[in-house]
Amino acid sequence: MTTPNGDRGDRSPWNWLLIAPIILPLLPFLYNSDEPRLFGFPLFYWLQLAFIAVGVTCTSIVYQMTKRR
Amino acid sequence: MNAHLTEIIVFTVLFLLVSGMGFVAARWRRPDSLASLDEWGLGGRSFGSWVTWFLVGGDLYTAYTFVAVPALLWGAGATGFFAVPYTIVVYPIVFLVLVRLWSVSHVHGFVTPADFVRARFGSPTLALLVAITGIVATMPYIALQLVGIEAVLKSMGVTGHLPIIIAFAILAAYTYQSGLRAPALIAFVKDTLIYIVILVAIIAIPAQLEGGWSGIFDAAQAKFDASPAPGDGILLNANNQLQYVTLALGSALALFLYPHSITGVLASRNRGVIKRNMSALPAYSLLLGLIALLGFMAIAAGIKPIGTDNNTIVPQLFDRMFPDWFTGVAYAAIGIGALVPAAIMSIAAANLFTRNIYKEYLKPNATDADEARVSKITSLLVKVGAVLCILFLDTGFSIDLQLIGGVIILQTLPSVALGLYTRWFHRGGLIAGWVAGMGAGMLMLYNIGNPVTGKLHFAGSAFPLEKLGLDTxxxxxxxxxxxxxxxxxxxxxxxxxxxxKVAEGDDATLPDHYLADEGDPRIKDLDFTVDTGAPSPDADQDRGHASGPVV
Structure with missing residues (x-):
């Protein structure tokens, strides 16, 4: 979707950053384990909760970097 | 008289307070007139980041979720935690998609996803299918909100259907009067209450249980080790990982196809509001993850459900762990939490009926005021339908319908979500795909049984690959x-x-329409009709030339 100005499109290399929080939570071999525990939470629970932070970070960066001025 | 008297009083006071807010909401950001779908059904399309955050958060994370997800963990363990990856992957997936939908809807004055499909593919038939799918998927969802309220009422020892009927009558009245402004305003209270309750719960409850968090997970492990069911445990096993991941992904893809999610998105002021919210909404996912763990806390605390209703687990846990007055606050949070999504869902379903059935087939020359009036009445009927579902059907049946709802709403993905990116698909192909997807989905759900409960059909969404002839x-x-x-x-x-060479429908949209933003100078070149609030000849023209040969 390019436009005459070029700067109004939705395309940006930064958008590739959105892939990480989509893929990570869908790979159970990364987190399907009890150990190591963190504050008593098995890996399964604390790592998936930690992926929320990955999602927030990636979407925030993409938003800031692709904001139209 | 009643051991739960304090709880009932606190619950009732808070419930009446927000109901009052619902009626006052009609005056909030008051427009000249509420008599159009842009105002009644989309709150003037003017919500900023904060309002949108509360509105969409209150819309997606429903009372049912807050009651049912912990119940799932309580019963089956790790598989119930899919709600967390589900609500993580959804935002990056829709980050770019929703802004395109917002832009094209802003330019053309679309109120529903079916409006977009009609203009994009020039096919009222395809739009009708998308609209019906949306309405059918939303109805049981509204009914399920009642299940959330019911679980709370049961825990307060309140039985009978009258309280629920009264609650929904109040809800129906203020939604009728204030439209989308009512849930938007109430969402502030609902979410604040929920955040307070959960913060208190995750700090106070583990402190009262032996061994803290570690002890909670160990107690859950011990329970699942002792149970004969093969799929439970605090971790996934080799056979349910694929289900876990596909359910998370499928639910994420479905979430923003639901008409009520799209209503929340279209009500926002500009593209930036949506993008900022895609970064900020995961705060609710964290909340949901912690709420889910209430299920394990209930195991550690030895909580038993009322009768066989697992949905009473969380209310029962609160009752045991909190002082009475705070239990009342927690119950109110869940009860009010049911009202916000129920209001938005009924508005969204009503808008679909009005735009894609009433205006399309019954009264093509309907004015804005006609549309608003029909939507208001339809929103009432939708709620009556939801109450009847609860009164006359088994609760389990509503849950079955909701399960089916998720599968069928996914079938609108090619027309709505892919349609935002490409016009490659032919409307005939999309209709054929919808029919095939629906058929396949129904057939699979029908054939899913549960040996433990002895239920033969519609017993879940996990389809055994064995039935496709695979040896697994x-x-x-x-x-x-x-x-x-x-x-x-x-x-x-x-x-x-x-x-x-089957006739293609006309495409009423241009590439530029998918990029338009609030206050963009280029918007003047477009047939920009929304902000004027007046019925525009341009918009009608659009619909006119979109209605080519009908498939």
Whole structure:
């Protein structure tokens, strides 16, 4: 979707950053384990909760970097 | 008289307080007139980041979720935690998609996803299918909100259906009067209460239980070790990982196809509001993850459900762990939490009926005021329908319908979500794909039984791959398989329609329309009709030239 100005499109290399929080939570071999525990939470629970932070970070960066001025 | 008197008083006071807010909401950001769908149904399309955050958060994370997800963990363990990856992957997936939908809807004055499909593919038939799918998927969802309230009432020892009927009558009255402004305003209270309750719960409850968090997980482990069911445990096993992942992904793909999610998004002021919210909404996912763990806390605390209703687990846990007055606050949070999504869902379903059935087929020359009036009445009927569902059908049946809802709403993905990016699909192919996907989805759900409960059909969404002739015990989310069937048929159908020269519908949208933003100078070049609030000849023209030969 390019436009005459070029700067109004939705395309940006930064958008590739959105892939990480989509893929990570869908790979159970990364987190399907009890150990190591963190504050008593098995890996399964604390790592998936930690992926929320990955999602927030990636979407925030993409938003800031692709904001139209 | 009643041991739960304090709880009932606190609950009732808070409930009446927000109901009052619902009526006052009609005056909030008061427009000249509420008599159009832009105002009544989309709150003037003017909500900023904060309002949108509360509104969409209150809309997506429903009372039912807050009651049912912990119940799932309590009963089956790790598989119930899919709600967390589900609500993580959804935002990056829709980050770019929703802003395109917002822009094109802003330019053309679309109120529903079916409006977009009609203009994009020039096919009222396809739009009708999308609208009906949306309405059918939303109805049981509204009914389920009542299940959330019911679980709370049961825990307060309140029985009978009268309280629920009264609650929904109040809800119906203020939604009728204030439209989307009512849930938007109430969402502030609802979410604040929920955040307070959960913060207190995750600090106070583990402190009262032996061994803290570690002890909670160990107690859950011990329970599942002792249970004979094969799929439970605090971790996934080899056979349910695929189900876990496909359910998370499928649910994420479905979430923003639901009409009520789209209503929340279209009500926002500009593209930036949506993008900022995609970064900020995961705060609710964290909340949901912690709420889910209430299920394990209930195990550690030895909580038993009332009768066989697992949904009473969380209310029972609060009752045991909190002082009475705070239990009342927690119950109110869940009860009010049911009202916000129920209001938005009924508005969204009503808008679909009005725009894509009433205006399309019954009264093509309907004015803005007609549309608003029909939507208001339809929103009432939708709620009456939801109450009747609860009164006359088994609760389990509503849950079955909701399960089906997720699978069928996914079948609108090719027309709505892919349609935002490409016009490659032929409307005939999309219709064929929808039919095939629906058929495959229903067939699979019908064939899913549960040996433990002895239920033969519609007992879940985990489809055993064994039934496809594969030599494995693995299961997969039926919705994803149905979507794959849908896509394959849509592609084949498109190729066949092209090669046999079946008429294409006209596309009323231009590439630029998908990029338009609030206050953009280029918008003047477009047939920009929304901000004027007046019925515009341009918009009608659009719909006019979109209605080419009908498939």
């Amino acid at each position: 015990k693995m299961t997969i989310y039926a919705g994803i398989v149905a979507l794959a069937v849908n896509l394959v048929v849509a592609v084949l159908g498109t190729l066949i329609a092209r090669s046999t």
